[in-house]
Amino acid sequence: MEETGISREHILSILKNAKSEDTSYDRVLSSMCTYPHEIAVLAHTQFIEANMGDPGLFPGTYGLEKEVLKMFGSLLHHNNSPEKCGYLTTGGTESNIQAIRSMVNARRDINHPNVVMPESAHFSFDKVADLSGIEIRKASLDNTLKVDLNSVVSLIDDNTIGLVGIAGTTEFGQIDPIESLSEIALDRDFFLHVDGAFGGFILPFMDMEYHYDFEVEGVTSMTIDPHKMGLSTIPSGGLLFREPEYLDDLEIHTPYLSINKQYSLTGTRSGASVASTYAVMKHLGREGYRSVVDQCMEQTREIVSGAKALGIETVIDPVMNIVALNVPQADDVRKKLLDDFGWHVSITRNPRALRLVIMPHIDNNTIELFLADLEKLV
Numbered sequence: 001m002e003e004t005g006i007s008r009e010h011i012l013s014i015l016k017n018a019k020s021e022d023t024s025y026d027r028v029l030s031s032m033c034t035y036p037h038e039i040a041v042l043a044h045t046q047f048i049e050a051n052m053g054d055p056g057l058f059p060g061t062y063g064l065e066k067e068v069l070k071m072f073g074s075l076l077h078h079n080n081s082p083e084k085c086g087y088l089t090t091g092g093t094e095s096n097i098q099a100i101r102s103m104v105n106a107r108r109d110i111n112h113p114n115v116v117m118p119e120s121a122h123f124s125f126d127k128v129a130d131l132s133g134i135e136i137r138k139a140s141l142d143n144t145l146k147v148d149l150n151s152v153v154s155l156i157d158d159n160t161i162g163l164v165g166i167a168g169t170t171e172f173g174q175i176d177p178i179e180s181l182s183e184i185a186l187d188r189d190f191f192l193h194v195d196g197a198f199g200g201f202i203l204p205f206m207d208m209e210y211h212y213d214f215e216v217e218g219v220t221s222m223t224i225d226p227h228k229m230g231l232s233t234i235p236s237g238g239l240l241f242r243e244p245e246y247l248d249d250l251e252i253h254t255p256y257l258s259i260n261k262q263y264s265l266t267g268t269r270s271g272a273s274v275a276s277t278y279a280v281m282k283h284l285g286r287e288g289y290r291s292v293v294d295q296c297m298e299q300t301r302e303i304v305s306g307a308k309a310l311g312i313e314t315v316i317d318p319v320m321n322i323v324a325l326n327v328p329q330a331d332d333v334r335k336k337l338l339d340d341f342g343w344h345v346s347i348t349r350n351p352r353a354l355r356l357v358i359m360p361h362i363d364n365n366t367i368e369l370f371l372a373d374l375e376k377l378v
């Protein structure tokens, strides 16, 4: 670090240069993030100093967080004072870590606990295994890439304390059979966490009705991320438990703060993302999100039919706005799409397919350009 600071203008020009090296989302088909809504950005900047780690100092922002939790509750059929049952996290990773941590803390009577989840679970669960020493058991998938229930049952033993199901898998956007997982969980008195990090802001706004949230009796906790399809700013995540008691299992004594207990994983916590999430959810309403989801699904259908016209099939019929295309030599095609045309796409692990996430920044014109470039490569 230099002794003397540099001018504001100079700093701004350095920042401008750095920003110009970043990828704009225009040709990004690999990300679950997108441009946040303008009102989310405005709200974010207005609450930039608010620290939810010490909410006694920021009762206004704390009030907004309670309102966001009530809105989550209404989206996810949670009728038991949702404002007392969760908090806004930094994203899906923290929510998933905390959900598992709460299970482990509630079952201190079990020495070497394990949790059974699909092979398709996000890698955030491997982080919580690493942190807490809990064993993560991965169940295989059926041919539609949902978790195979026989595999789940075969992995359960006396040390199993919970199950995880996913409402919108990272790679394929598939939804696990949450109602069946719920039956297994209720029978054995297990926790059941549903990872709706991606699907949480999609499924409530789709024409098709799915049963994956708190209306399913055995579901004990859910992840839902405003900084993905919720159009909020990064870092905005959400964690909701069925009962306030589950939060107690996360509490740590905080001797010198304005509150005497803290259940979040991080200490200092962004009030800006609370305000931005509140602003965009209130501003868009269900109607607004429905039209965002409609648009993404419309573009998803466009890309699927365009690919089919090129003789390319999808791995599964897309359930939400994630498409996996069965392209021969997917890794080569991915590289050429980037090197020759500047398209960012990703690859699924099994099977190896071209993965496209059709976020709100993808419009009709983008799809046409993409398909035209893809045609040159296949």
Ligand code: 0PR
Binding pocket: 030, 031, 032, 033, 090, 091, 092, 093, 094, 096, 122, 124, 166, 168, 169, 170, 195, 196, 197, 198, 225, 237
């Ligand atoms: N659960 C699911 C189902 C997810 O898909 C993700 C992230 C998480 C949890 C973790 O969420 P956070 O990343 O908010 O902690 N899925 C994306 C992925 O890993 C995240 C992502 C987003 C990756 C934007 C790249 C990107 O450009 O693919």
